Amino acid sequence: xxxxxxxxxxxxxxxxxxxxxxxxxxxxxxxxxxxxxxxxxxxxxxxxxxxxxxxxxxxxxxxxxxxxxxxxxxxxxxxxxxxxxxxxxxxxxxxxxxxxxxxxxxxxxxxxxxxxxxxxxxxxxxxxxxxxxxxxxxxxxxxxxxxxxxxxxxxx
Numbered sequence: 001x002x003x004x005x006x007x008x009x010x011x012x013x014x015x016x017x018x019x020x021x022x023x024x025x026x027x028x029x030x031x032x033x034x035x036x037x038x039x040x041x042x043x044x045x046x047x048x049x050x051x052x053x054x055x056x057x058x059x060x061x062x063x064x065x066x067x068x069x070x071x072x073x074x075x076x077x078x079x080x081x082x083x084x085x086x087x088x089x090x091x092x093x094x095x096x097x098x099x100x101x102x103x104x105x106x107x108x109x110x111x112x113x114x115x116x117x118x119x120x121x122x123x124x125x126x127x128x129x130x131x132x133x134x135x136x137x138x139x140x141x142x143x144x145x146x147x148x149x150x151x152x153x154x155x156x
Contacts, residue, residue: 006071012118051115
């Protein structure tokens with residue numbers, strides 16, 4: 001078990017006009033709207049599973065950086081329990097059979113991956129940001145579902 005990893009929401013456009021080279025487009029963060037400094041939490045809607053509310057952010061004015069800090073959001077944590085059971089059976093003085101059952105993610109808990117942190121997909125003719133419809137959407141899991149593994153080992 002571990003808590004979520006901090007991550008940053010970013011504009012995905014060069015709003016501060018510092019140049020597209022390097023990480024500029026992925027380093028510019030938006031303005032935070034309201035007083036909530038961590039507007040995340042898993043929400044399930046008809047559109048999918050979301051890790052943060054994109055409406056908590058606004059595109060900063062052109063030519064400046066937004067007021068959102070770095071790594072202010074927290075990704076979902078990971079909870080998983082693995083279990084192994086083994087039985088050794090002696091067949092003769094020199095041979096034995098070992099049976100083993102391993103169960104990974106016993107509780108079959110869904111561990112979500114990072115959400116899509118890009119808020120915009122580009123800029124329109126008026127210089128306004130084009131909202132990313134998948135901002136905040138979680139499209140994958142961080143771990144697998146429950147898996148069982150049965151093995152046998154004959155020693156002689």
